[in-house]
Amino acid sequence: MTTTAARGLRIAELARAVGVPTDTVRYYERVGLLPPPKRTPGGYRDYEVSAVDRLQFIQGSQRLGLRLVDIGHLLAVRDTGRCPCEPAGELLRRRLADVDAQIAQLTALRAEMAAMAAALPQAECPDPTPGTWCPPEEEGGECACSS
Amino acid sequence: MTTTAARGLRIAELARAVGVPTDTVRYYERVGLLPPPKRTPGGYRDYEVSAVDRLQFIQGSQRLGLRLVDIGHLLAVRDTGRCPCEPAGELLRRRLADVDAQIAQLTALRAEMAAMAAALPQAECPDPTPGTWCPPEEEGGECACSS
DNA sequence: CTTGACCTTGGACCCGGGTCCAAGGTGCAG
DNA sequence: CTGCACCTTGGACCCGGGTCCAAGGTCAAG
Known part of the structure; x- marks a missing residue:
């Protein structure tokens, strides 16, 4: 076996691998989502590859609104x-219900929005000039899309 | 026509009608979601009934994550x-796409969670004691669900 | 007129989830 | 040995979305 102390990922590598800032990785560690990794002799965080997975799981769940x-x-x-202590299946099932x-709700609102969209068939500003649509910029420019 | 100055809703009535605190109603006004209502001679906000609708719309959209x-x-x-200025249909359709x-994503995560739930068929703590499941209370009590 | 419920304002505060910064330590290349 | 990129820590700050509070005004009942 080649000495397995292969030096895993540094924080920036891990972060880059999932597309978050390193700060966020540390933040997750602070709040307990990521276990404190081993440290290199110099004190650098030294992540195992599996951390990528974990981080991705976090990202996924969190994109979800959890x-x-x-x-x-x-x-x-x-x-x-x-279970970490109490019926975990319970917990999962509850979450699942939440998600459902x-x-x-999303589906319902989707319908409502679709209806709204449908309700303005003729509105459609005369000349939308598709490139010109003002991004939700704050007042101050008050979008000059009069052109 | 009986004098149409019928005195609409006071803030608390409006708030109660949709189940939010009055503070929130004022907050929505501050941030521009609710137009400043008429005022009674004494300076009280005097809402028209349609405000209920608007507030409900807000609640709905917002429950949605907007x-x-x-x-x-x-x-x-x-x-x-x-359009308030730019192609509104556009905007709605974008939002719609977002919602979709x-x-x-939710559906995908739902599946993932379902899989996780399915993956612990036997875990199910010996005696769940359904009433006793510890709510996500912070440490300090470290849930005594040993019973 | 008094009382009590309700209203007004402005400003402070809270929580979640980051994000940024400064001061200093590591480590590898040249 | 020097540089430079990267790392460490702690703490301050930010944004969204409220939530609470104090000091004072309004108004209807009794």
Whole structure:
């Protein structure tokens, strides 16, 4: 076996691998989503490759709207394969229900929005000039899309 | 016509009607989602009944995950029935696409979570004692669900 | 007129989730 | 050995979306 102390990822590498700033990685560690990694003799964080996975899981869950604290619970489940203390299956099922509810709500609003969109068939400013649409810039320029 | 100055809703009534604190109503006004209502001679806000609707729309959109500023854009569309300045249909369609994307992501994560839930068939703490499941309380009590 | 419920304002504060910064330490290349 | 990129820490700051508070005004009932 070639000495397995292969030196894993440095924080910037890990961060780059999932596309977040290093600050965020440290932040996640601070709030307990990422276990404190080993350190190099010099004190640098030394992540195992699996951390990429974990971070991606976090990103995924979080894009979903789960709060970090909840993601923490899920990670605990994922890590241990069992309840961190209380019925984890319960927890997962609840979350699942939440998610279902969110999906339902989203779907409903989607319909509402679609209806709104449909309701302005003729509005469609005379000459939209597709490149010119003002991004939600703040007042101060008050979008000169009169052209 | 019986004098139409019928005195609409006071802030608390409006707030109660949609289930938010009065503070939130004022806050929405501050940030421009709710137009400043008429005032009674004494200076009290005097809302028309339609404000309930608007507030509900806000709640709905916002439950959806739209940011208040975006909701503002939608409201502008809704109010005028046309672009507040730039192609509103565009905007709506973009949002719609966003929402679709969110739904897709949620659905994907739902699946992932379902898989996780399925993956712990036997875990299920011996005696869940359904009433006893510890709410995500902070450490300090470290949930005594040993019973 | 008094009382109490409700209203007004402005400003401070809170939480989540970062994001930035300064001062100093590491480590590898040249 | 010097440089330079990268790392460390702690703490301050930011934004969105509220939430609370104090000091004072309004108004309807009794």
